[in-house]
Amino acid sequence: MTTSPPVIAAANPVAPAPAPRQRPPVFASEQAALQSAQQLADTWAGDAVLRDRERRLPWAEIEAYSDSGLWAITVPRAYGGLQASAWTVAQLIATVAAADGSLGHIPQNHFYALEVLRVGGSAAQQRFFYERVQAGERFGNALSEIGHRDYRRRSRLERGDAGWVLNGRKFYCTGAIFAHWIPVQAMQVIDAAQDPVSVMVFVPRTAPGVTVIDDWDGMGQRVTGSGSVLLENVAIDEAWIVPFQSSFDSPSTIGPFAQIIHAAIDLGIGEGALRATLPFVRNQSRAWVDAGVAQASDDPLTLQALGNVELRLFAARALLRRAGSLVDAAQQEPTAHTVAAASVAVAQARTLAHTAGLLAANKLLELGGTSATFAEHGFDSYWRNVRTHTLHDPVRWKYHAIGNYALSGVLPPRHGAL
Template sequence: MTVISSISRSEAKAQETKTNVPAAPPVAASKQRPHSIATEAEALQIAQRLAAQWAPSAHERDRDRRLPWSEMEDYSASGLWAITVPKTHGGLGAGAWTLAQVIATIAAADGSLGHIPQNHFYALEVLRVGGTDAQKRFFYDRVLAGERFGNALSEIGHRDHKRRTRLEPKDGQWVLNGQKFYCTGAIFAHWIPVQAMQWRGGADEPVSVLVFVPRAAAGVTVTDDWDGMGQRVTGSGSVALENVLIDPAWIVPFQASFDSPTPIGPLAQIMHAAIDLGVGEGALAAMLPYVREHTRPWVDAGIDSASQDPLTLHAIGNIDVRLCAARLLLRRSGAFVDVAQANPTDDTVAAASIAVAKARTLTHSAGLLAADKLLELGGTSSTFADRGFDVYWRNVRTHTLHDPVRWKFNAIGNYVLNGINPPRYGAL
């Protein structure tokens, strides 16, 4: 497969004018049913094993922009992609904190691999909240069988941020048309949940729905045109939908999931917070042995070891404190999300949103600090290409731009000072 390598966006666009970036091939169905995880402790153990397996090759994947096809198969086969399927449908029904720990553990080894399943779990939550019993039975079984969900939610080029993707009736069938970008996970997916505006007969305005589209359906084109400086192997390219015929059984309400209080937003955000935390913890883990072994001692100041440099000690202590605090806030927020999932009310969902927002503000700053200090304390030689230390900073800097953390402080302040619940949407 031809992909855009490490070149500038302008160069990439020039290259695209000569040769179209090819679409990704459909993903084959899994050959065997994944491992069935019995406990949340086992899920964490499996995540740790996979992280240890993938960490040594993370730099190479990023450097060569090698999409992790084999890693994704191992990831699915491990059973981790099914941990949030409810127990009533044969899954583990893992809590939010366990899910966050799994993502953080993988992200510490490889930020891209930590990020890829985020929209899969998001779609599962939308299904849990708004799907019919028949839809849940069908799609949960697909996930337990090893199938993956991607996403095609975002669109670019519209200042009003309104979705242009349309699901319309045509000749007695539903037809989907649109163009999506930032489609993390779609390239590796068996199903691509697409946010679309559904036009129903006699309605003055369309309603937002999530359409679970088969990756191999006619009219679906997934293009590997992601050119970010970080998260380079998430495959977050674009999805084109041209006259895709849609079975009504694939259409799940989406707008209704935000018109009423649901934990979809907090669950989405706790996963994003976990990605930032994981990358920061990975940066600290890479930092410690390198600083011990390579940082030049300050002989002129009477310091013969970098491990005794007071400024180095201060910096590392500051990083560790902030990462520990971020992890504790994330764990605390998981309990709020669990409560909101069990009993979704205005108050429980608002409390979960605020708790996760607090965690996200700290995972954001702590992750950035750790990645930045890895380069600063490592010195010039730490930036050599063969070290791969820059990937932590590029990954966390790119991912922290997913949605503006400054608005989270605003929502937290309004909640604490004025008792006003935050708005309900996926970014809070």
């Protein structure tokens, strides 16, 4: 654990997220966006091991990422955006995650916040925040809290003498350190006689009272910056408060949209692990031939293991594509049944991407042998990244929801983890 973590605060920022250098372009097509993602991923892959080993937060890479226009691809056409499909977003995330699991993960909450805004934001809020994103600004997150066994949020949005005031402490705040705005899940106390309601507060990262603490020290996803956010008497403009609880009271795609991105992260890391495995095994084969030993292509166990990984990753990608089409359909017509079908399909993709990603990372080390554990290769980062990310929310509950839906037609619960 870092003994004295750097603090990124509004009053004295150590490494503030710089303003965009220029307005990012709007892609002419979803294919053009994916081509841009691949080009960026190719440039980032070479330094991924060094960033992970030395825990270099990817400031320059994040600037290039959002400057490319990729962080704005889900902005609706009505507001001048591309309105990319869920499948395109998933492909984007998987492409980048294959090169660097952390870079694949960082924009997840940005896209999640955009979906919350699309579902629950007012026309004025959508117009304002879509414009900010199209200008190159980024959303982070301050949703989760630790230290309690229940899932109730302790962060409070209450009326002060001069208006709304926000207080709380958050953790697992992926993307907050790089963000211009930090969406915060909080309980809004409207009337002391009523129960508070859950809202999403889009807080300027430089607002007085906001402190971002880089205290994330997970064994994997090391450069996601998923540390803490401290909120102390932060003055909140009413225009920044977006309904959250009410967006789950009726059918919406917030949950499946969030989860399809998490599935894409696991898939991408697994595909990156397989891409690292194949040339390594081929090079070993050449060395064995030179030494007079049979090559790996003659070993049926090696071929079986590679075939198993390839098949499971292929199947996970196919399920992810199917899930994307159902999320898109549910966005167009959000009913109890369309949202349930999307949620179950995404859960299926997520569970398979979970097991396929872990399998690919395990087999990279297994087939590579002792040589694959050398620090110079950085192969361990695939396992550490996918193992860490697959713990994000328990897949065992996804199996439960899938089985209940298949057996009894029970619609899954509506929340952000399904």
